[in-house]
Amino acid sequence: MVQHIYFRFLRWPLIMKLLLLIFGLIISFGIAVHYVEPKQFPTIFTGIWWAVITTATVGYGDVYPVTVKGRILGILLVLTGAGVVSAYFASIAATTIRIQNAAMKGTKMFTGKDHIIIVGWNGRSKNVIDQWLSLDKRQSIVLIDDTLDVNPYPTHQVHFIKGKASVDETLQRACLKKAKYILITSDQNENESHADMGSILILLAVKGFHPDIYCVVEILMNENVINAKRAGADEVIQTNAQSSYVMMNSLLSHGMSDTILMMLDHIKGNHLKYIPIMEEWNGKHFEDISSMLKEERKLLIGLKRGGETIINPPMHFHILSTDQLLVISN
Structure with a gap:
């Protein structure tokens, strides 16, 4: 039984083990100094108070040992307790830095809910993030991309996940099952045909993982629109077709492109x-x-x-x- 508890203790995080050790030292020395010098430390709490102040190296001087035995306890407490406390704060700093680095490098799992997932980093996804955060600064957004090394949008609302969105492990880290919407943008590093195939593959993985999520997917070639809908897309954005319609309207009615953009821009009213x-x-x-x-x-x-x-x-x-x-x- 004792061995089982010991091995479970070894699996605890380092911070928890150090914190437990600090509490143990403070309580032990507080009780010991109370019995060694009952006049100076009339209660156990007074002894614990002295142990806390001594361990923290504050040294108020309101209570202190006067006997040889008491001062030896003080020396031992400073030598052991101060070292453990320093290790504890160093561990906290290291953990904080590790968490920040994991968040920047996209290895940290997202743990929220009701968020929006955007697949692929490009000018279009950046504009979507800009507009959404302008409308709702509290909205959490998860960006998935396997080509980036660090978060390209380092704000607390945008959580970066590095990985392929067609892999279940990546979708799990993005907490897909608790998301509201997902937007799959086209890969700008591939030709149109390969980019569409990649988007449809991601769509299949998303719908297989969470069939009920509302999914918007960007498709470049018109002949692939029907395949995206067959794969379960709730809405298909035909980028090339929409761009060509805007160009045609601009040729027929000069200045129409600005008007269309204004009507589609939620920020401008x-x-x-x-x-x-x-x-x-x-x-x-x-x-x-x-x-x-x-x-x-x-x-x-x-x-x-x-x-x-x-x-x-x-x-x-x-x-x-x-x-x-x-x-x-x-």
């Missing part, structure tokens, strides 16, 4: 979003709901019905309770 249908709106005309929303400074431009998005429908178009309204809102 007005932005596109879907809002649910209220019960009293069911069956009403598009024109009636548009007038009501204008009073709330929301511009109704379309709706989403099933998998179809309808932009600028007829004014007498009937709205159903299952629809989602597309508005420009602040």
Whole structure:
């Protein structure tokens, strides 16, 4: 039994073992000095108080031993206790540095919940982090990337995980099962075909690990969009298609790119979003709901019905309770 307890004690963290040793020394010397010099130390607590002050090398001088035996106890306490206390604080400093280095190098496990996971470090993921933290400074974000050596966004809100997002061990360290959303960005170091294959592989690993998480994946080639949806993507961002549409609109209507970016920029105010249908709106005309929303400074431009998005429908178009309204809102 004693041997079992001893081996369990050896497995404790060094800080805990040192702290227990300090308490043991202080209590032991406090009790001993009380019995050696009962007049100077009338209670055990007084002896423990003296042991604490002596070990900490503060030396208030309110109580102190006067006999040879008491002073020998004091010498032994200084020689042993001060060394153990110094080792304890050195261990705390080393542990703190080790934890900080692990967080910077991406080897530390994330232990929070309701966080957002972003896969891949690039200009797009940096802008997403910038915008999200501007809207909600308390939101925790986990960045997964296997090409970086240190956290590229060293703030307490952004936790870096170094590793391949297609590996279960990496997803475990990112605490995927407690995350709210995950965004998989395209690998900028690969060609379009290989980048899409890599994104779909990560998507399969994510959905296999946590099937219910809302997953947004960036796909470059149009022919791979259907594969991403088959793999379980809740939403697919077609980067090349979206960029080409913006370019075409800029050619047809000069300055349109700035307008589109402003509508999509949540930081600058007005932005596109879907809002649910209220019960009293069911069956009403598009024109009636548009007038009501204008009073709330929301511009109704379309709706989403099933998998179809309808932009600028007829004014007498009937709205159903299952629809989602597309508005420009602040």
